[in-house]
Amino acid sequence: MSSLESAIAGDDASHAVPSQGPGAAPTGSGSQGASAKPDEDITSLIEDHIIPKLDPEFLRYFAKHHVPAPQPNIPIEHVRANPQAFRSPCALDTSGYPGVTEDSFASTRDDNVRIPVRVYYPDEARHGPGPYPVHLNFHGGGFVLGDLDTEGALCLRMREAGVVVVDVAYRLCPETVWGKCFQDAWDALNWVRDSSTTLYINPSSLSIGGISAGAHISLVLQHLARDAGIPLKLCMASVTPATDALTYTYYTDSPFPSFHEFHRGPVLPWARIKFFGQTCMPRDTLPSLRQQWPDWWFAPLRAANWTGLCDSFIRTAEADPLRDEGEAYAMKLVAGGNRVTIKRYLGCPHTFMYLDCMSKKHEYDRDAVDALRAAHGLI
Template sequence: MPLHPDLEALLDMVEIATATGKRPVIHALTPAQARREFDDASTALDLPPATLARVEPLTIPARDGQRIDARLYAPRLRGEGEPLPVLLHFHSGGFTVGSLDSHAALCSALAARTPCAVISVAYRLAPEHKFPTAVHDALDALAWAGDNAAALGLDGTRLAVGGDSAGGTLSAVLALAARDDAALPQPCLQVLCYAGLGGTTDTASHQRYGQGHLLDTDTIEWFYSQYLRDAPDRADWRFAPLRAADHAGVAPAWIVLAECDPLCDEGHAYARKLAGAGVQVTVREYPGMVHEFLRMGNIVAEAGHALDEIAGALAQRFEAVSAETADAQ
């Protein structure tokens, strides 16, 4: 299917603005400049955050003694009704850009629609914090969420992990790590939205959509150069979960893909890898969409449709866990 006409118009404007010097190419900026550009674009492209009863700042201790900022979104106040299940969410941005604010609309929408609590995690960014700092921050956030859910008035027995792009990478890593570490909370679902999973830029979708479709191959490589310390990091499964030796026994996966996205093929490859290992996996590929389309509610209605489907998948899985728990008692 061809590119969605509204996205085609957007990309035409982006191309003109770039050619005339009105819009900078992200990989030509400093990381600090790129972060400001990313956050500004997020505000312009997405809808305003949903109005929720509860939005709270949090801080999560990291293993090196630092603290990670986070934000809790919930559609009702603590103590109103049964404790809400939890989605631990990690934002996109190539491990280099992105923030709590850039993903406020997405996280609040999922909290309202599921309904559930969403804990959005501001893992530390490269190049100030190279691989595997983001992985360690994600692992520490998962452990903290399990330990502190009850104190926050949430149900830590129903906990999913999810994210978009780099955040999806971290979520896939958490599912693998939790399978191998019984001390970690065991996610009941992994939501992987156009995640980076292969660590390369040589697939057919990279060749087809790696230029002129918002996320360019040059930008992807720039992100990788900011994040990775050396060549061996690129083969590490904590950066490229497709390279993990074994995928059996991980949490069920809901995989969201955009047709016109360089990362589309690795998403399908990961789905095949999970299915081949006996993992329950559902793939939703959205025709005519580009990378980051979930945060383009001002541009395409498909963003809202995809969020509805993600919320439905979360609600169904949370309900199934509740039923399994009741049957076991």
């Protein structure tokens, strides 16, 4: 029996990090028939030394539903023509759900460009009539993938904190030059503040957050808000990229051990990072991009000023190549005298919070709701 088959079958000796018991059956769509034998090529996608570090619930999911990482030379036209093949497992079209509305705001830098948003209101019967605190969410997807459905299920969950959640469909690469996403995020923050009456929110109780690329956007926005004197209650960033990894020539360019250890792990192997990098910032465009945008936008870890930033909740995943740089960002915040909560989810890969079959995903959701309630004074 291979190490992966042993992990899926529930052999205690194979698990460095036990979950809710080696034989626990996963829940959620697509997860029935828990102990399926893995496809022949799965061990080529996860190196043997990583398998014992992964939560058994994830291994069972991956054995049945793994999707090989896109190669760096995959045409973006293929990606755009096959959106369902690249959607997150928790993607949900929430348009038309009770308490969910569609809106948009104008870009302040590009004429005739409007940025769509989806606005989630809490249940008035449970949380009172408002106006409510507001949380801006920026989805993941490597600056290339994602839309207002990507984290629909997560946004529904976050509004249970008693806050309005504004999910922002910032512009993607390569159709839009990398860096515009930060301008879109800044415009989103200011539009929300200026639209407090129509959105029925409290503009003095704002928080921001995101996952993966959306976390990167949130980190940049955290510094921009501080510099502009805009108070934020919380920056909640998860599986956070904090370096310019998309510009690396090879994974060994990273100074962080987790980037090396998990470069052939699940969900976000080096091949996928390279695909995102070559799509966002091809080598021939890098010099002009570096002239166009501040250096620390590429790598928030290189920001110059770490004082006076809002409270932060930085969440990482143990088996994620981005783990160490997210935690390094958190420690920079600590060194700057800011209030920071850091949590590492053991046994989890990148974007584990998209997988309903994992108990750690539900823990993640509860943590988000608790953090938003605390930050906005709702407990």
